[in-house]
Amino acid sequence: MKVSFYGTRGSCPSPGKDTLKYGGNTACTLIEANDGRQLILDAGTGIRKLGDELVKQSGDIYLLVTHNHFDHIQGFPFFKPAFQAERNIFIYPAITQPNEPKAIIEQMQGSYSPIASTMLQANIEFQFPEWQQQPILINGFNVSRQPINHPNGGMAYLVTCDSKTVAYVTDNELNLPNPSVSTEQWIDIVRDVDLLIHDGQYIASDMPLKLGWGHSLISESVDLAVQAKVKNLAIYSHDPERTDDELDQLQTEINDNNHSVNAFLSMEGQDICL
Ligand SMILES: [Zn+2]
Numbered sequence: 001m002k003v004s005f006y007g008t009r010g011s012c013p014s015p016g017k018d019t020l021k022y023g024g025n026t027a028c029t030l031i032e033a034n035d036g037r038q039l040i041l042d043a044g045t046g047i048r049k050l051g052d053e054l055v056k057q058s059g060d061i062y063l064l065v066t067h068n069h070f071d072h073i074q075g076f077p078f079f080k081p082a083f084q085a086e087r088n089i090f091i092y093p094a095i096t097q098p099n100e101p102k103a104i105i106e107q108m109q110g111s112y113s114p115i116a117s118t119m120l121q122a123n124i125e126f127q128f129p130e131w132q133q134q135p136i137l138i139n140g141f142n143v144s145r146q147p148i149n150h151p152n153g154g155m156a157y158l159v160t161c162d163s164k165t166v167a168y169v170t171d172n173e174l175n176l177p178n179p180s181v182s183t184e185q186w187i188d189i190v191r192d193v194d195l196l197i198h199d200g201q202y203i204a205s206d207m208p209l210k211l212g213w214g215h216s217l218i219s220e221s222v223d224l225a226v227q228a229k230v231k232n233l234a235i236y237s238h239d240p241e242r243t244d245d246e247l248d249q250l251q252t253e254i255n256d257n258n259h260s261v262n263a264f265l266s267m268e269g270q271d272i273c274l
Contacts, residue, residue, distance in 0.1 A: 001034065002031070002271055002272065002274070003271070004272075007042075008270075013240070020244060022265060023046075025044060025045040025046035026046060027041075028041070031159055039159060042073075043074075045071075051080040061089045061090065062092070065093050066154045067171060072170075090125050096152050150172060166193065166197065167230075172214075172216060173214050176212065187227050195230070196233050198225065198236060199237040200221040202215055202217050222259060234264060
């Protein structure tokens with residue numbers, strides 16, 4: 001299994017000379033099985049570049065959406081396969097409050113977008129499977145989902161294939177006073193996974209201003225990974241104001257603490273083979 005990051009920034013795209021290393025595009029991750037089957041997680045601005053690659057390939061596209069905040073759907077109107085008439089795109093929306101499962105194309109209307117959703121030529125089908133306790137099969141991947149601690153709700157996904165499991169848990173605030181999912185529950189949910197991709201947008205100095213904004217401290221995501229004994233932790237959803245130099249410094253601090261887990265700050269353009 002291979003995991004590729006096309007966007008690791010949270011909240012707002014952050015292009016510029018200070019973000020060249022970790023990237024400025026917002027959430028988009030591709031999971032690829034050993035036999036080439038693919039699953040896309042989120043459609044932030046990073047999905048535009050992924051679309052440039054996929055447009056040259058054929059085959060159905062499967063997209064899981066964590067929630068409808070713009071940094072997770074904003075790239076979809078610029079996803080070239082959506083304009084290919086022969087293409088099937090299956091979208092699995094999250095449950096949000098309010099529940100707006102088609103927001104990813106409903107953003108393409110009125111004065112919000114020069115391109116109306118009616119101009120999309122692909123066959124776009126929203127999928128509403130019966131999500132149970134047991135994983136469901138999506139394009140050959142075993143997928144389960146969990147609610148996240150985030151304003152307006154949303155979903156985390158656990159994806160298993162090739163005997164490897166990835167947990168994609170972005171925009172999740174671990175240490176809320178009254179979380180819908182406690183840290184103890186998260187430890188059980190992500191225990192022993194091969195790769196945990198977890199939100200780490202903030203550092204201690206960002207608090208208390210950003211308490212309740214729906215993101216975790218880097219240290220909290222590392223603590224979760226250590227307690228859950230995951231094999232690798234990719235810290236995700238970097239603050240748009242965090243520069244490459246600042247993120248390098250934070251990576252050095254993680255390394256100096258010599259954690260039992262391989263913890264790293266995820267980078268746009270990075271591939272991880274499991
Ligand atoms: Zn969000």
